[in-house]
Amino acid sequence: xxxxxxxxxxxxxxxxxxxxxxxxxxxxxxxxxxxxxxxxxxxxxxxxxxxxxxxxxxxxxxxxxxxxxxxxxxxxxxxxxxxxxxxxxxxxxxxxxxxxxxxxxxxxxxxxxxxxxxxxxxxxxxxxxxxxxxxxxxxxxxxxxxxxxxxxxxxxxxxxxxxxxxxxxxxxxxxxxxxxxxxx
Amino acid sequence: xxxxxxxxxxxxxxxxxxxxxxxxxxxxxxxxxxxxxxxxxxxxxxxxxxxxxxxxxxxxxxxxxxxxxxxxxxxxxxxxxxxxxxxxxxxxxxxxxxxxxxxxxxxxxxxxxxxxxxxxxxxxxxxxxxxxxxxxxxxxxxxxxxxxxxxxxxxxxxxxxxxxxxxxxxxxxxxxxxxxxxxxxxxxxxxxxxxxxxxxxxxxxxxxxxxxxxxxxxxxxxxxxxxxxxxxxxxxxxxxxxxxxxxxxxxxxxxxxxxxxxxxxxxxxxxxxxxxxxxxxxxxxxxxxxxxxxxxxxxxxxxxxxxxxxxxxxxxxxxxxxxxxxxxxxxxxxxxxxxxxxxxxxxxxxxxxxxxxxxxxxxxxxxxxxxxxxxxxxxxxxxxxxxxxxxxxxxxxxxxxxxxxxxxxxxxxxxxxxxxxxxxxxxxxxxxxxxxxxxxxxxxxxxxxx
Numbered sequence: 001x002x003x004x005x006x007x008x009x010x011x012x013x014x015x016x017x018x019x020x021x022x023x024x025x026x027x028x029x030x031x032x033x034x035x036x037x038x039x040x041x042x043x044x045x046x047x048x049x050x051x052x053x054x055x056x057x058x059x060x061x062x063x064x065x066x067x068x069x070x071x072x073x074x075x076x077x078x079x080x081x082x083x084x085x086x087x088x089x090x091x092x093x094x095x096x097x098x099x100x101x102x103x104x105x106x107x108x109x110x111x112x113x114x115x116x117x118x119x120x121x122x123x124x125x126x127x128x129x130x131x132x133x134x135x136x137x138x139x140x141x142x143x144x145x146x147x148x149x150x151x152x153x154x155x156x157x158x159x160x161x162x163x164x165x166x167x168x169x170x171x172x173x174x175x176x177x178x179x180x181x182x183x184x
Numbered sequence: 185x186x187x188x189x190x191x192x193x194x195x196x197x198x199x200x201x202x203x204x205x206x207x208x209x210x211x212x213x214x215x216x217x218x219x220x221x222x223x224x225x226x227x228x229x230x231x232x233x234x235x236x237x238x239x240x241x242x243x244x245x246x247x248x249x250x251x252x253x254x255x256x257x258x259x260x261x262x263x264x265x266x267x268x269x270x271x272x273x274x275x276x277x278x279x280x281x282x283x284x285x286x287x288x289x290x291x292x293x294x295x296x297x298x299x300x301x302x303x304x305x306x307x308x309x310x311x312x313x314x315x316x317x318x319x320x321x322x323x324x325x326x327x328x329x330x331x332x333x334x335x336x337x338x339x340x341x342x343x344x345x346x347x348x349x350x351x352x353x354x355x356x357x358x359x360x361x362x363x364x365x366x367x368x369x370x371x372x373x374x375x376x377x378x379x380x381x382x383x384x385x386x387x388x389x390x391x392x393x394x395x396x397x398x399x400x401x402x403x404x405x406x407x408x409x410x411x412x413x414x415x416x417x418x419x420x421x422x423x424x425x426x427x428x429x430x431x432x433x434x435x436x437x438x439x440x441x442x443x444x445x446x447x448x449x450x451x452x453x454x455x456x457x458x459x460x461x462x463x464x465x466x467x468x469x470x471x472x473x474x475x476x477x478x479x480x481x482x483x484x485x486x487x488x489x490x491x492x493x494x495x496x497x498x499x500x501x502x503x504x505x506x507x508x509x510x511x512x513x514x515x516x517x518x519x520x521x522x523x524x525x526x527x528x529x530x531x532x533x534x535x536x537x538x539x540x541x542x543x544x545x546x547x548x549x550x551x552x553x554x555x556x557x558x559x560x561x562x563x564x565x566x567x568x569x570x571x572x573x574x575x576x577x578x579x580x581x582x583x584x585x586x587x588x589x590x591x592x593x594x595x596x597x598x599x600x601x602x603x604x605x606x607x608x609x610x611x612x613x614x615x616x617x618x619x620x621x622x623x624x625x626x627x628x629x630x631x632x633x634x
Contacts, residue, residue: 011394014550018401021539021549025403029297053304057361083304084314085335091321096334124336124510 052080052151052175059174060088060148066170067092067146067178074144074181076132078152079104089148095140097132098125099152134158141166147179154179189247189355190363194370196251197348199258200234201227206261208439208446209428215274217284221377222443224370225420229450230254232347236496239325246323247354279389283380283396290406291373298365298412308349308368308412311338316349320360327504339506342497344453345414364412371417376400378423382617391624399617402551404606414455415607421451422461423614426578429468430618436478441469441486449493457611460585462494464578514592525591526584533587536605547606551613558620568622579615586611 067073074095075085085096100122109115125131138160141147147167149157154167154177167179201223205213212218234250243249275281303309314337318329325347330339349364356363379399383392400406405416425447432440448465451458469487472478500506516522537552539545562572586608 014554015394015397015401018398018549018551021545022401022403022406024546025406026293029293029406031297051304053309054302057302057304061358082335084309084317084337086333087309087314087317087335090317094334120510130334 052077053083055175056083056085056088056150059150059176062173063148063171063176063178064089064092071145072143074140074147075150076137076147076152076157077150078156080151095144096130097136097140098130099132099156100125101156132158134160138163141181142184144181146170147181149177149179151175186356186359186363190352190366192251193247193351193355194366196254197227197231198223199227200230200254201225203254203257203261204230204446205443208443209437210439217274217280217377218381221374221381221420222424224374224377225417225424225450226446228344228348228367228417229446229453231351232344232453235319235347235351236325236343242324244323245319245350245354247351250351276384277389279393280380280384283384283393283400284377286397286400287373287376287380290376290400291369294372295366295369298369299362301365302361303364303412304361306412307414308345308364311341312346312349312414313364313412315339315341315343315346316353317360319346319350320353327500327506331504331506336509338508338512340456340501340508342453342455342458344450345417368412368414368416371414371420372405375416375420375423376405378420378427379614379617382423382427382614383621386621387624388626395617395621395624398551398554399613401549402613403549404547404610405613413607415610418451418455418458419610419613421447421454421458422582422611423617425451425461425465426575426614426618429465432468432472433477436472436482438479438482438485441472441478441483442489444469445486445490445493448490452490452494453497457582457586457589457608459494460582462490464581466490466494512593516592522588522591526588529587529590530583533583533605533609537609548609552609552616555616555620558623559616562620562623565623568625572619572622575615575619579612579619582615583612 064073069091070093072093072095073089074097075089076097076099077085078099079101082098086094105118105122108118112118122131129136137158141163154164154169159167166182166184168182170178170180172178198220202213202219204226205219205222209222212222231250234253235245238245238250275284303313314333314335315330318326318333322329325343327339333339345367348367352364352367353360380396383396383399386392387395425444428440428444428447432444444465448458448462451461451465466487469478469483469490473480473483473487536544537548539548539550539553559572559576562568563576590604590608
């Protein structure tokens with residue numbers, strides 16, 4: 001009988017400690033269940049607001065709602081973490097260029113614990129033709145119908161002279177701005 | 185409307201799984217506690233195979249064409265099956281009811297919190313959502329279009345989840361990022377129901393309740409199903425494979441052999457790590473065939489089916505030039521360094537599950553510590569030594585594979601351990617649980633060794 005009581009007490013203590021360990025996870029789940037704050041200005045409990053992946057979900061679909069399915073889209077992304085570009089633009093044909101300013105890259109390489117990851121990522125972007133350069137931008141602007149500037153100002157795109165006049169700003173939403181590219 | 189269509193998709197998955205289960209192992213279809221988790225796993229497998237077949241036949245993906253056949257089949261089968269199979273009591277007592285109540289509560293929380301948080305990153309997006317969107321838009325398994333994706337994605341990732349996500353996307357429309365989340369909560373529900381079943385099928389009720397509560401309250405599990413990772417689904421496949429392998433040892437029937445093959449195929453088609461689970465299933469079938477515990481006529485179809493499904497996706501990957509992200513490119517040139525990193529990875533993996541600091545305590549609680557102690561106790565007992573050794577060996581194979589994979593990707597070595605380890609160690613939870621449970625059996629319980 002005593003042995004049984006000791007076993008029961010041990011089991012109760014074991015479960016209590018396990019519940020203490022699980023409590024933060026359970027509490028986080030309950031907080032999430034109350035809803036995500038769709039506010040990009042202020043951090044939310046889930047840590048999603050302000051993240052490019054979440055901003056893309058919120059900002060791209062409203063902008064693309066009026067863009068025909070056969071329009072060619074050029075997405076120029078600022079120096080932010082990559083997200084699933086195609087996911088939001090499909091079924092439209094997509095060109096992507098990613099901005100990686102030298103100053104920011106140099107600073108990041110100094111700060112990162114594993115700088116090789118960034119170096120390999122930039123090399124990958126370059127070999128795939130995804131790294132933003134004036135030539136690539138000019139080529140893409142010549143063949144695409146609309147431009148989405150994501151987390152990047154028009155001034156930072158490095159547009160060649162004369163091209164700026166061909167861009168007609170249509171709308172903006174959060175981090176994304178939509179331009180129509182006028183034909184030459 | 186979208187939500188109703190998504191509900192219909194999940195009901196059809198459940199129905200497809202129930203039909204498949206009824207064909208393979210009708211004894212499990214008689215109790216809902218056994219039928220629901222198996223149907224929740226077999227359903228997505230059946231749907232994925234159906235979509236692969238539709239694509240091979242050039243039939244465009246559509247809700248009607250993919251869902252209707254299952255309801256028609258159910259209409260034909262249901263009447264016959266109702267007459268043949270009387271339902272058996274599913275809940276065996278108050279302790280069992282308590283464990284199931286906790287399962288339902290945790291799954292409900294995962295469902296509601298998952299619905300509030302859209303899918304934007306993680307496995308569910310990077311490794312499957314992006315590809316699923318291609319399948320949705322192209323209405324077929326268009327691997328050429330997958331290979332042309334601009335975003336860097338894991339295009340060689342196995343297709344079970346992408347295909348099922350594509351079906352949900354077809355139903356969800358613009359709400360796809362939110363309405364795909366119940367898929368992950370349902371996977372968590374399947375895993376938790378199987379864990380409860382594993383405990384209550386092996387232990388007296390009070391001990392089973394203790395073991396089940398310990399497992400269900402594992403923090404990494406209690407918070408799962410919301411983030412959109414595939415690890416809960418994969419772990420459920422591992423557990424189903426283990427439970428079915430155990431059943432097959434006791435009662436080797438052709439249906440159970442096929443169910444084991446289906447579990448191995450499900451793991452193979454869910455995550456790349458599933459290759460090891462598939463190999464373990466093949467190995468077990470070969471052992472049973474070699475020992476003549478399984479008739480060749482019963483085991484051969486399962487073995488060949490599993491090998492065929494296992495070979496299908498790698499062949500498609502090679503044919504279409506699909507690949508993993510460049511950050512996962514393996515570095516195999518320096519063998520000595522690789523061996524050293526693998527050993528370090530093994531040590532870090534085992535250290536990561538013990539409650540040595542707050543982070544590890546809030547990830548695993550006491551689950552691994554208690555599990556390893558109980559497994560050691562089970563190894564000491566003669567009655568359970570062989571069984572526990574077998575489960576630990578299977579877990580060691582999977583752990584070794586995981587450590588080697590991590591070691592082969594040197595650039596992301598630290599990252600992998602910081603972010604991926606808790607999810608990878610979750611895959612081993614079924615082996616740990618099955619190795620530990622015999623220590624809680626009554627002393628007079630004697631079971632045949634495997």
